[in-house]
Amino acid sequence: MIDNKNLLTREQIAACVAKDLEDGWLVNLGIGMPTLIPSYIPSHCDIMFHSENGVVGMGPPPLPGEEELDLISAGKGLVTLIPGGAYVNHIDSFAIARGGRLDCAVLGAFQVAANGDLCNWRLPHQKSGSVGGAMDIAAGAKRVYVMMTHTTREGDPKIIAERTYPLTAGGVVSKIYTDMAIVSVETNELVLEAVAPGVTPDDVQSATGAHLNIEKVQEIQLNL
Amino acid sequence: MIDNKNLLTREQIAACVAKDLEDGWLVNLGIGMPTLIPSYIPSHCDIMFHSENGVVGMGPPPLPGEEELDLISAGKGLVTLIPGGAYVNHIDSFAIARGGRLDCAVLGAFQVAANGDLCNWRLPHQKSGSVGGAMDIAAGAKRVYVMMTHTTREGDPKIIAERTYPLTAGGVVSKIYTDMAIVSVETNELVLEAVAPGVTPDDVQSATGAHLNIEKVQEIQLNL
Amino acid sequence: MKNKRAESLEDAVNIVVDGATVLIGGFGPPGVPEILIDGVCDNKIKDLTIVTNNAGTDRSGVARLMDEGCVSKLVCTFPWAKESFIFKELYDAGKLQLEIVPQGTLAERMRTAGAGLGGFLTPTAVGTDLAEGKQIHKVDGKDYVLELPLRGDVALIKAHKADKRGNLIFNKSARNFNPIMAMAADQTVVEVSEEVQIHELDPEVIITPSVFVDTYFVTGHYEVGKGSKQV
C-alpha cells in the first residue's frame, strides 16, 4: 500500500493531461475532473474546447457580473465563449463529436480494460445510468484519454484485464491519467509511461488489475 | 382529334393549378411550366414557395437593377426572397422536402400512371437522366400535382394505365393538370374533374391511356 | 399570412393532450420552455411521454411537470443528477418509466423523423446495453447500430426571438435541441422571449425557418430556471 501523500492531486493530474494536449486541437472535456484541465493549458497553446451542448470554443467561467445564464458547459456550470467560438445545435455538435473532428476527449471512468474498453456511464448495481454524450463522444473522438483515481475508494483496481462494468465504448481509450501514473493503451499491452514522484512501478502494478509493461517508465515532472 | 385552339395555354393551366393551392401552404414548383404558377396566386393568399437549393419563401424575379447573382431558383433563374423568407443549407432544405412540410409539389411529368406513379426524370431511350431533387420531393411532399401537356408531341397519351417509363416515385400523384383537363387520381380510378372549354369528356378519354370516370365532370372556368 | 401567435398560454398549449409524446427543448436550464410547461401543468394533463435531455432541474420546468403527475414516461440522456431530485423520488417510487438514449443518438433520432428518413446507422453504443435488441449492420467492416426515428406529437421549445411569420433565433447554448425538435413533431409550439417585425430578422441568421413553427407564445424575458409559478 502506498503512502497517500504521494498520490497526485486532481489538479496535478489535470496538469499532466494538459501537457499532452497539442496546439491546434479541438478537445471535449467530460464532467468532473477533466474540467480542471483548461487552467493548465499554456497561454501560447491554442486549444479549443467543445461542449456537446452546442458550444465550440468554450472559455473559462465568467467574471462576476458577466454571467450569462444561457451559456453553460455540458456539466451545467456557467462558462464563456472565446473569440472565434460559435454556437451550434445538438445535431451539428454531435456531428463534430462522432465525425472525427475531436482531436481528443478527456473523460472520467469507472473502469478501463487492457484493450481500451471504457466503462463510465453506469455501475453494475445501478438499475440505470446517466449516459449523456459519453457514448457518442467516446465512439467518435480521435483519441480518448481517461482521467481518474487509480483505484476505487475501496482500493480495487480500475484498470483491469477485462471489464466487469457496463460498456460505454469498446477499445477506444489510448491513455490513462491517474493519481499514481500515466498508462498508455497499446495494441497488445498496457505500458506504464510514468509514475508519480514517490510511487514505484511495483506500487502501480499492484494497484492495477492487468499486466503493465514497465520497461520505459519515467517519473512525472510536477511543476505545481 | 380535338382542335388545337381549344387546348389550354401554359398560362391557363398554371392558373388552374394556382386556384387549387390553399392559403398558408408551402409549395415546391418544378422546373418549366410550374414556374408560371406564382403569377396566378391571388395577392390575399399567403403561399410560400420552397426552392430546394435552400430558399424558403422564394419571391418573383428581381426588378431590373436589383438582381442578385447568388439568389436563384432550382431552375437557375434569378429570383428574390419574400419578407420573412430564410436561407437554409441543402440538408435542411431536403429535410423540409422529405419531412412532410411541403403541402404541395407541382411537377412536370413524362407519364403518370393510373395508380399515381410519376415518371419525370428520364426517358426510356436515354442512357441517363437529370434527377435533381425530383425523387426526394415527390417522395416527401404531402400532395404531388402534375402539370403537363395531355399527350406527347406525337399525340401519345401521357396518362396511362401502367407506366412504361423509368419511375420517379411510386403512387404519389394526386392531381393532374393538362392542356385538356384536370384529372384526379383516386384510390381505384382516375376521375375526370374538369375539361377545357370546347373539349369533350370523350376527347379527353381518347387522348388518355387509362379509363376515366367522367360522371362528375365540369367545365374549367377561365378568367384569363 | 397565418397568425401563429397564441394570445394566451392556454391557447398555446391546448394541443398537448393526455397520452401525448412531447419533445421538450433544453439542456440543463437553458432553452427549457418553462412557461409552456407551466401551461401544460395548469391543464392537468396526464400520461405524457416526455423526450428531453435532462430529468428536470430543481422544481421548475420538466421537474414541475413530473412533480404534478403529468408524466408517465421519460426518454432522456442524463437522469441521475443532484438537481433532478424530483425525478429520482418518482422513479424510485415506481411512478415513472425511464428510457435512456445516448445524447447524439437522441438528437439524430429526432432529426431523422423530421427529415422524413427511416433510420440511421451509428457507431454510438455498439456493444453496450443501450444497443440491446437493436439491429447491427456492418459497413466497411465496422459495426453500426440501426436507430429509428423518434417523432413527437408536439414539440415545446424555447427561442430568443420570433418574427411575425414564426422564424426563430436562439440565445447562446439555449439553442441545443430546440431547432431539432422544431422539425420533429406534428405540432411545434414555441415560447419566445421577444416578438419582432418580419424585417428585423436577417434571412441569413434565421436558425429555424417559419415552416417548422405552428404556434408561438410571447413570454418576455425571465430568469432561466425561474419560469415556474411554483417557485
Add this chain to the structure above:
Amino acid sequence: MKNKRAESLEDAVNIVVDGATVLIGGFGPPGVPEILIDGVCDNKIKDLTIVTNNAGTDRSGVARLMDEGCVSKLVCTFPWAKESFIFKELYDAGKLQLEIVPQGTLAERMRTAGAGLGGFLTPTAVGTDLAEGKQIHKVDGKDYVLELPLRGDVALIKAHKADKRGNLIFNKSARNFNPIMAMAADQTVVEVSEEVQIHELDPEVIITPSVFVDTYFVTGHYEVGKGSKQV
C-alpha cells in the same frame, strides 16, 4: 492560433492530387469555388472524381475542370442541362463516367460521412433505377433504401466571409451544399470573398464553425460564373 489562410492559390489547392475524390460546392453558378477550381486546373491534376450538383455551367468552374481533362468521374444530380454542354461532349465521347444521385440523398450521404454515421434509410428512389442494387429496409411497413456515406478526400467550397479562425458565413442561395461538404472531407479548402477579424462574425450567425475548415483563400468578390481565367 493556427493560420489557415493560404497566401497563394497554389498553396490553397496543392492538397488536391491525381485520383482524389473532390466535393465541390455550388448549385448552378452560386456557391461554386471557381477560383479554387482554376487552381486545380493550373496544376494539371488528373483522374479526379468530382461530387457536385451540376455538370458545370458554360466554360468556368466544374465545366473548365472537365474541359481540361482533370475529371474521370462525375457524381451529380442534374447533368443534362443546356449550360452543361462541355459535360455532354465528354460524356458522349466516352471520356467521363457518370453517377446520378438524387439531390437530397447526395446531401444526406455527405452529411452522414461528416457526422460519423454509417448510413441512413430514405424513402427517396424506392422502386426506381437509382435504388438498383441497394438494400431495402422496411420500417413501420414502409420501404426505405439504405444509402451509404459519401466522403471526399478534399472539399472545395465557397463562402462569403471567413474570420481569421476560419468560421464561415455564406451569401443567399450560394450556401447550398457548401456547409455540408465542409463537414464531409478529410481536408476542407474554402475560397472566401472577404476575410474579417474574429470579432466581426457574431457567434450566433456562423454557419460553418472553424473546426470544419482547414484552409481558406481570399479571392475578393468576382462576378459569379466568371471566375475562370479562360473566360
